[in-house]
Amino acid sequence: MKKILITMAVDDSFRERMLEVADPKEYELVFKGNAAKGEAEIDADDIIGVSAVLGHLPMRLMPYADKLEWLQTQSAGVDRYATILPEQVILTNAVGGYGVAVSEHMTALTLAVMKNLPVYSASQFKNTWMRGSRQAKQVEGTTVLVLGMGNIGSNYARQMKGLGCRVIGVRRDTSKPMPEFFDEQYGQEDLEKILPLADVVAMVIPGGHQTAKYMDAHRLSLMKEGAVIVNAGRGVSIDTEALIEALRSGHLSGAGLDVTDPEPLNEDNELWSMENVLITPHIAGMLEGNRDRVSAILLENLRRFCNGEPLLNVVDKQLGY
Numbered sequence: 579m580k581k582i583l584i585t586m587a588v589d590d591s592f593r594e595r596m597l598e599v600a601d602p603k604e605y606e607l608v609f610k611g612n613a614a615k616g617e618a619e620i621d622a623d624d625i626i627g628v629s630a631v632l633g634h635l636p637m638r639l640m641p642y643a644d645k646l647e648w649l650q651t652q653s654a655g656v657d658r659y660a661t662i663l664p665e666q667v668i669l670t671n672a673v674g675g676y677g678v679a680v681s682e683h684m685t686a687l688t689l690a691v692m693k694n695l696p697v698y699s700a701s702q703f704k705n706t707w708m709r710g711s712r713q714a715k716q717v718e719g720t721t722v723l724v725l726g727m728g729n730i731g732s733n734y735a736r737q738m739k740g741l742g743c744r745v746i747g748v749r750r751d752t753s754k755p756m757p758e759f760f761d762e763q764y765g766q767e768d769l770e771k772i773l774p775l776a777d778v779v780a781m782v783i784p785g786g787h788q789t790a791k792y793m794d795a796h797r798l799s800l801m802k803e804g805a806v807i808v809n810a811g812r813g814v815s816i817d818t819e820a821l822i823e824a825l826r827s828g829h830l831s832g833a834g835l836d837v838t839d840p841e842p843l844n845e846d847n848e849l850w851s852m853e854n855v856l857i858t859p860h861i862a863g864m865l866e867g868n869r870d871r872v873s874a875i876l877l878e879n880l881r882r883f884c885n886g887e888p889l890l891n892v893v894d895k896q897l898g899y
Contacts, residue, residue: 579603579604579605579606580604580605580606580629580630581605581606581608581627581628581629582600582605582606582607582608582628582629582630582631582632582880582883583608583610583620583624583625583628583630583631583632583633584596584607584608584609584610584631584632584633585610585611585620585631585632585633585634585635586632586633586634586652586876587611588609588873592873592877593609595877596877596880599877599880599881599884600880600884601884604884605884608624608628610624620636620639621639622639622642624639625639625642625643625646626642626644626645627644627645628643628645628646629645629646629647629648630646630647630648630649630650630883631643631646631648631649631650632650632652632876632880633650633651633652634651634652635649635659637658637662640662640663643667646664646667647666647667647668648667648668648669648670648883648889649663649667649668649669649670650670650671650672650876650879650880650889651669651670651671651672652672652872652876653671653672653863654671654672654673654675654676654680654729654730654863655671655784655785655811655812655899656669656671656893656898656899657784657785657786657812657898657899658785660786660893660895660896660897660898661786661895661898663895665895668889668892669892669893669895670879670889670890670891670892670893671891671893671899672872672875672876672891673728673729673891673899674729674871674875674891675868675871675872675874675875676729676730676862676863676868676871676872677729677730677732677733678733678865678868678871679862679863679864679865679868680730680733680734680782680810680836680862680863681730681731681733681734681736681737682733682737682865683810683836683858683861683862683863683865684730684734684780684782684808684810684834684836684862685734685737685738687808687810687834687835687836687856687858688717688722688738688778688780688806688808688834689717690834690856691806691808691831691832691833691834691854691855691856692714692715692716692717692778692806692832693714693715694712694714694832694854695856696832696853696854696855696856697712697853697854700853715777715804715806715831717741717742717743718741718742718743719742719743719744720743720744720777720778721743721744721745721746721775721776721777721778722735722738722743722744722745722746722776722777722778722780723746723747723748723772723773723775723776723778723779723780724745724746724747724748724760724780724782725747725748725769725779725780725781725782725783725792725811726747726748726749726781726782726783726784726811727747727748727749727756727757727760727763728782728899730782730810731747731757731780731782732757732758732759732760734780734782735747735757735759735760736758736759738778738780739759743778744761745759745760745761746760746761746762746763746764746772746775746776747760747762747763747764748763748764748765748766748768748769748772749763749764749765749766750765750766750897752764752765769797770796770797770800773797773800773801773802774800774801774802775802776801776802776805777802777804777805777806778805778806778807778808779793779801779805779806779807779808780807780808780809780810781793781807781808781809781810781811781815781816782809782810782811783811783812783815784811784812784897784898784899785811785812785814785815785898786898788897788898789811789812789814789815790814790815791814791815791816791817791820792815792816793807793815793816793817793820793821794817794820795817795820795823795824798816798817798820798821798824798829798830799824799829801824801829801830803829804828804829804830804831805830805831806830806831806832806833806834807821807830807832807833807834808833808834808835809833809834809835809836809837810836810837810862811837812837813835813837813838813839813840813841814839816839818838818839818840818847818849821833821849822848822849822852825849825852825854825855826848826852831854832854832855832856833849833852833854833855833856834855834856835849835855835856835857835858836857836858836859836860836861836862837860838857841860842859843857875890875891878890879891
């Protein structure tokens with residue numbers, strides 16, 4: 579009998595649905611609550627002999643995963659696992675479950691920064707009427723460059739296209755068909771050529787050594803004067819000190835950040851006090867009803883695993899996504 583460990587929080591209804599797809603004669607499902615948030619303790623004894631994990635697998639326990647065949651995360655980003663899982667272990671993620679949530683958050687960050695809402699929000703709590711304090715930027719007619727043209731990036735492109743923007747994108751593999759709502763797509767080798775064209779640069783690229791400080795001081799300097807940058811991918815993809823300098827100098831007019839480097843952002847970081855910066859604490863994926871989207875992906879993959887069928891969302895561990 580194979581043992582499957584569920585470390586994510588599940589309600590009674592979802593628990594029953596999971597039990598329905600796993601034949602009790604062949605699979606033992608063990609539920610350990612929400613380990614990712616520290617609400618359930620997992621130790622070595624829980625991991626030894628486990629064939630599959632759905633949810634979070636603590637790094638400290640990885641050496642005990644001697645029988646692991648499959649790890650299914652409840653997140654889209656899996657860079658922390660991609661580099662350490664043995665080659666034979668299949669890694670799958672929840673891509674497709676966060677497209678609406680994260681893209682809507684990115685759109686909100688974009689509009690808020692372009693319309694100076696952080697400035698006015700701060701003035702509200704000071705009971706100050708800041709009429710005419712700053713010029714807002716027009717959204718319609720602007721060029722938006724999306725770095726990462728997957729599910730989230732494509733949803734964001736759709737929303738920005740609906741606001742009247744020209745949307746261009748950068749991706750690793752340009753042989754793939756261009757997603758709907760993009761006007762143009764480019765390879766990574768073209769990034770520095772097209773950065774000066776964009777009024778908004780929106781980042782939703784995965785983590786890993788290949789994307790660390792992807793937007794460094796040089797690339798930030800290539801952005802259009804007065805442009806806005808938005809990041810909901812990984813904080814390490816932007817050189818924090820270079821970003822601060824670009825904002826301080828006025829080269830960039832603002833930033834909307836759901837992710838930072840470091841994370842959490844240290845209390846004395848200058849980004850906190852910049853009036854043209856809006857920071858949210860890596861919560862873009864938290865959307866009412868989004869749990870159902872993620873659960874549907876996990877349930878389908880559990881069914882496939884138990885029936886010996888190919889899994890959805892298999893991650894290329896070399897690429898990290």
